[in-house]
Amino acid sequence: MRSEAVPARPPAFLPNWPARLAWIALALYALYAASILDVTWARFVIGLENGIKFIGRMLPPDTAADKMALMLKGLYETLEIAIIASALGILLSLPIGLLAARNLMPAWVTWPMRLLIALCRSFHQVIIAILFVKAVGFGALAGILALIVASIGFIAKLFAEAIEEISLKQVEAIRATGAPFMSVIAYGVMPQVLNRFVGFATYQVDSNLRNSTMVGIVGAGGIGGTMFAAFQRFDYDFLFTILLAIIALIMVSEMLQNWIKKLFQ
Amino acid sequence: MRKEYRRGVPVLRDISITFANRGITAVIGPSGTGKSTLIRCINRLVEPSAGQILFHGLDLASLRGKALRAARRRIGMVFQEYNLVERLTVMENVLSGRLGYVTPLKAWLRKYPREDIVSAFDLLDTVGLTQFANQRADALSGGQRQRVGIARAVMQQPELLLADEPTSSLDPKTSVEIMELLVSIAESRRIPVILNIHNVPLARRFATHVIGMAEGRVVYDGPPEGLTDDYLKQIYGGEDWLE
Numbered sequence: 001m002r003s004e005a006v007p008a009r010p011p012a013f014l015p016n017w018p019a020r021l022a023w024i025a026l027a028l029y030a031l032y033a034a035s036i037l038d039v040t041w042a043r044f045v046i047g048l049e050n051g052i053k054f055i056g057r058m059l060p061p062d063t064a065a066d067k068m069a070l071m072l073k074g075l076y077e078t079l080e081i082a083i084i085a086s087a088l089g090i091l092l093s094l095p096i097g098l099l100a101a102r103n104l105m106p107a108w109v110t111w112p113m114r115l116l117i118a119l120c121r122s123f124h125q126v127i128i129a130i131l132f133v134k135a136v137g138f139g140a141l142a143g144i145l146a147l148i149v150a151s152i153g154f155i156a157k158l159f160a161e162a163i164e165e166i167s168l169k170q171v172e173a174i175r176a177t178g179a180p181f182m183s184v185i186a187y188g189v190m191p192q193v194l195n196r197f198v199g200f201a202t203y204q205v206d207s208n209l210r211n212s213t214m215v216g217i218v219g220a221g222g223i224g225g226t227m228f229a230a231f232q233r234f235d236y237d238f239l240f241t242i243l244l245a246i247i248a249l250i251m252v253s254e255m256l257q258n259w260i261k262k263l264f265q
Numbered sequence: 266m267r268k269e270y271r272r273g274v275p276v277l278r279d280i281s282i283t284f285a286n287r288g289i290t291a292v293i294g295p296s297g298t299g300k301s302t303l304i305r306c307i308n309r310l311v312e313p314s315a316g317q318i319l320f321h322g323l324d325l326a327s328l329r330g331k332a333l334r335a336a337r338r339r340i341g342m343v344f345q346e347y348n349l350v351e352r353l354t355v356m357e358n359v360l361s362g363r364l365g366y367v368t369p370l371k372a373w374l375r376k377y378p379r380e381d382i383v384s385a386f387d388l389l390d391t392v393g394l395t396q397f398a399n400q401r402a403d404a405l406s407g408g409q410r411q412r413v414g415i416a417r418a419v420m421q422q423p424e425l426l427l428a429d430e431p432t433s434s435l436d437p438k439t440s441v442e443i444m445e446l447l448v449s450i451a452e453s454r455r456i457p458v459i460l461n462i463h464n465v466p467l468a469r470r471f472a473t474h475v476i477g478m479a480e481g482r483v484v485y486d487g488p489p490e491g492l493t494d495d496y497l498k499q500i501y502g503g504e505d506w507l508e
Contacts, residue, residue, distance in 0.1 A: 174364060177361060178333070187361050
């Protein structure tokens with residue numbers, strides 16, 4: 001009886017045909033691409049067997065004294081690369097990020113700064129590391145330079161964005177006191193973005209730590225070189241030791257990060 | 266002190282006002298009539314498009330760079346939404362009133378002259394917030410924040426105090442308390458005050474002089490007693506709200 005009383009109405013939600021077609025097209029393309037690239041179940045199963053053999057050869061981890069010394073040396077260099085690159089990268093990112101903030105700086109300042117940041121972000125650290133290895137030779141210096149570039153690309157960009165989101169009311173009040181520009185930055189801008197900056201910076205330290213284990217593969221110093229050599233010599237048990245050490249390193253860094261963030265809360 | 270200016274779409278249409286160099290001048294008028302613009306032109310947070318703003322014989326409208334900053338530190342400002350630096354402590358906010366006088370490096374290192382720190386504590390005593398000195402500004406209530414805002418402005422030892430709707434974000438009781446505080450500080454330190462205010466009864470109660478504005482023009486300029494209902498109609502339009 002009640003249903004008769006309800007007047008006819010169009011459906012509440014209209015079908016979105018363009019979106020449906022897009023999903024179908026995406027699924028079809030994924031299947032097509034998989035067939036082209038020879039992605040098949042059979043290959044995956046064979047791969048699993050190889051994987052199990054590989055893991056079998058990794059165990060138990062090699063802890064011979066000479067190998068441990070080699071690993072610690074590499075690990076120590078990785079740590080050095082990460083810390084030096086982070087410190088210099090963070091230091092450089094502060095002014096670059098500030099100069100790239102469009103709400104504080106005129107366009108002729110922000111434009112070149114944003115271009116610089118975009119350049120720093122365009123390539124993966126490993127590619128930049130290859131360039132620096134060619135420029136300054138094998139070793140930690142190339143790795144440090146590569147990670148400084150990566151740090152600027154990340155921190156300066158996010159820092160500039162954080163500054164662009166601040167409350168201008170607080171800045172206005174400081175300007176109204178007749179404060180010089182640098183004091184306006186120190187009182188009106190920095191307090192509003194400092195804890196986010198610390199967040200970006202600690203994240204970048206962590207990221208630099210992981211990436212500094214990578215740049216060694218292309219000869220830019222650190223544990224990566226040792227790891228790559230172990231790979232090539234089929235020293236899988238030593239490789240496993242190195243992997244465990246890297247995991248431990250990242251976990252320690254994670255704990256440090258949390259502690260630093262609490263400090264600046 | 267006199268000013269006149271206009272812009273492409275004029276918010277303030279060639280106005281010319283002389284503000285008294287003492288007492289409380291209240292600028293009243295409907296929202297969007299350019300009261301905030303007027304006040305912000307005086308310390309150049311907003312750029313006037315034409316005209317002069319004379320302040321002790323100095324044309325504020327023509328100042329740039331260092332001279333502008335030097336003039337700004339002689340003019341304190343209190344804001345509608347307090348505009349405290351939320352993540353800094355009450356003391357840091359009050360002392361930021363001295364930023365026009367200390368170098369950026371000393372300000373950054375929090376190395377203020379002794380007498381500044383003494384007068385900051387004195388001011389916090391005056392506004393009754395001494396025990397909050399080391400709390401962060403975002404931990405305070407609205408009324409407390411506005412007290413800090415007033416302390417910051419007075420910390421500049423200004424020759425003029427601007428207040429842009431200082432009570433609009435506050436409840437009625439706190440509004441009266443804030444107005445009383447402003448008036449008593451202005452009297453005891455002989456600082457002339459120019460304030461925007463929506464609330465006509467508050468303006469009548471505390472102002473020594475009232476300027477009524479409508480559509481970017483001055484329609485009343487005189488003592489609060491002379492502000493009749495006819496003028497209020499002219500300023501705000503309509504009459505139902507006067508009942």
